[in-house]
Amino acid sequence: MNGKRKVIVSASMLLIVLVSGQTGYYVGRNQAKPKLSQADIDAMNSIYPSIYITGSSGNISSIDPIVQGVVADKETKAKRGLDIVVKTDNSLEVTGQINRNNHYPTIEVGMAKGTNNSLKYEAALKSVMTYLGENYRIPYVNVLGYSAGGSGVYRYLLEYGSDTTLPNVEKFVSLDGQYNASTAQPNQTLDDVLKNGPEIKSKYYSYWEQNYSKLDPNIQVTFLAGDYDSQKQTDGVVPWADTFSVYHFLVKNGNPVSNYIFKGADTYHADVPKNKAAINFIKTAFYK
Numbered sequence: 001m002n003g004k005r006k007v008i009v010s011a012s013m014l015l016i017v018l019v020s021g022q023t024g025y026y027v028g029r030n031q032a033k034p035k036l037s038q039a040d041i042d043a044m045n046s047i048y049p050s051i052y053i054t055g056s057s058g059n060i061s062s063i064d065p066i067v068q069g070v071v072a073d074k075e076t077k078a079k080r081g082l083d084i085v086v087k088t089d090n091s092l093e094v095t096g097q098i099n100r101n102n103h104y105p106t107i108e109v110g111m112a113k114g115t116n117n118s119l120k121y122e123a124a125l126k127s128v129m130t131y132l133g134e135n136y137r138i139p140y141v142n143v144l145g146y147s148a149g150g151s152g153v154y155r156y157l158l159e160y161g162s163d164t165t166l167p168n169v170e171k172f173v174s175l176d177g178q179y180n181a182s183t184a185q186p187n188q189t190l191d192d193v194l195k196n197g198p199e200i201k202s203k204y205y206s207y208w209e210q211n212y213s214k215l216d217p218n219i220q221v222t223f224l225a226g227d228y229d230s231q232k233q234t235d236g237v238v239p240w241a242d243t244f245s246v247y248h249f250l251v252k253n254g255n256p257v258s259n260y261i262f263k264g265a266d267t268y269h270a271d272v273p274k275n276k277a278a279i280n281f282i283k284t285a286f287y288k
Contacts, residue, residue: 046137047098049081050286051107053125055147055176058114060085062273063146066175067106069279076287081105084131086124087112092131104287107132116178118204121145121152122159129156129166140170142286146273147238150177154246155207158214171220173285176235176272177243180205185241190233194259198245205245212249221250222285223259224278226267237269 050070052063060083070078082096084107093112098105109128111120125143132138145153153172160166181202188199198205225243226235233240240261250257262277272278 045100046139047081047103047105048140048142049105049107049132049136049138050078050142051109051125051128051144053109053121053143053145053149053153054111055149056114056116058111060108060110062110062270063108063144065274066144066279066282067108069276070106070283070287073283073287076104076283078104078106078287081107083108083110084128085110085112086127090123090127092127094131098136116148118148118151118155121149122155125153125156126160126166129160133165133167138167140168142171142173143169144173144175144282144286145177146175147269148178150174150243151179154179157216157219158211161214161216161219169216169219171222171285173222173224173282174243175224175278175282176226176238176269177223178238179208180242180245182238182242183245184234184239188241190240190244193241194244194247197248198241208246208249212246212253215250215253215255217254220256220285221258222281223247223257224272224281225259225261226269226272226275226278227261227263228267228269235267235269235272 052066054060054063067080070076071080079102080096081098081102082094082105085093086109087093107128109124111124132141143153145151154174157169157172161169180198181204183198183200183202185193185198185200223244225240228234228236244259247257247259260281262275262281264275264277266272266275
């Protein structure tokens with residue numbers, strides 16, 4: 001039999017036996033793959049969005065520079081996902097798509113009509129979260145609120161953060177957020193505001209005082225402010241004492257919380273979404 005070859009072929013494998021002295025080979029094909037667990041399937045189909053909410057202008061374009069900076073950094077693994085405009089009746093106009101390979105999509109949220117009203121941003125975010133929860137498998141989301149959008153996100157977290165029917169929020173970034181009607185604190189140092197809160201309180205501030213303990217203490221929070229005028233301690237519109245006026249509540253509540261004042265170009269309030277240092281802080285907070 002020396003030099004002869006015998007080949008056996010079946011639907012599930014190809015068996016080749018080479019008879020040449022003492023040498024033999026086996027090659028298997030179409031072998032059964034390990035069965036995935038339900039947990040594996042869920043993980044493959046899950047997404048972890050980061051939501052970027054505009055400020056008082058309502059325009060999505062105002063926060064797009066942040067998203068551009070995020071998706072340009074491949075280490076974040078983030079890709080563009082959806083643009084959502086919230087109409088005055090809180091219905092949604094949704095454009096874009098999230099494909100099956102996009103596990104870290106960006107969600108940009110604008111308002112059909114600009115507003116400084118944090119109640120309207122709260123309701124808008126509730127509509128967005130409801131939509132996302134109904135259409136995607138989401139273990140958690142991260143949320144950024146810019147300017148007036150920051151106070152809207154904070155209100156949402158206080159009112160709906162424990163609602164298990166909505167996606168869980170893991171991290172919140174406040175970018176030049178407004179919490180005390182842009183009220184300066186001429187008789188306080190910034191350190192004192194961070195430790196004890198503001199002495200001069202607007203009529204809106206009482207809501208934070210009365211409700212801060214409703215926040216889930218596991219949510220990680222980052223407060224960012226632009227250094228447009230170091231002497232006046234402001235981004236040109238919102239004093240640092242306002243942006244950080246609720247910081248002490250997060251400390252008291254036991255949340256992991258940090259604050260940063262960023263420098264460089266584009267530190268004026270309307271320009272901060274283009275500031276490279278701010279974008280780097282956001283990338284670190286959300287993705288790294």
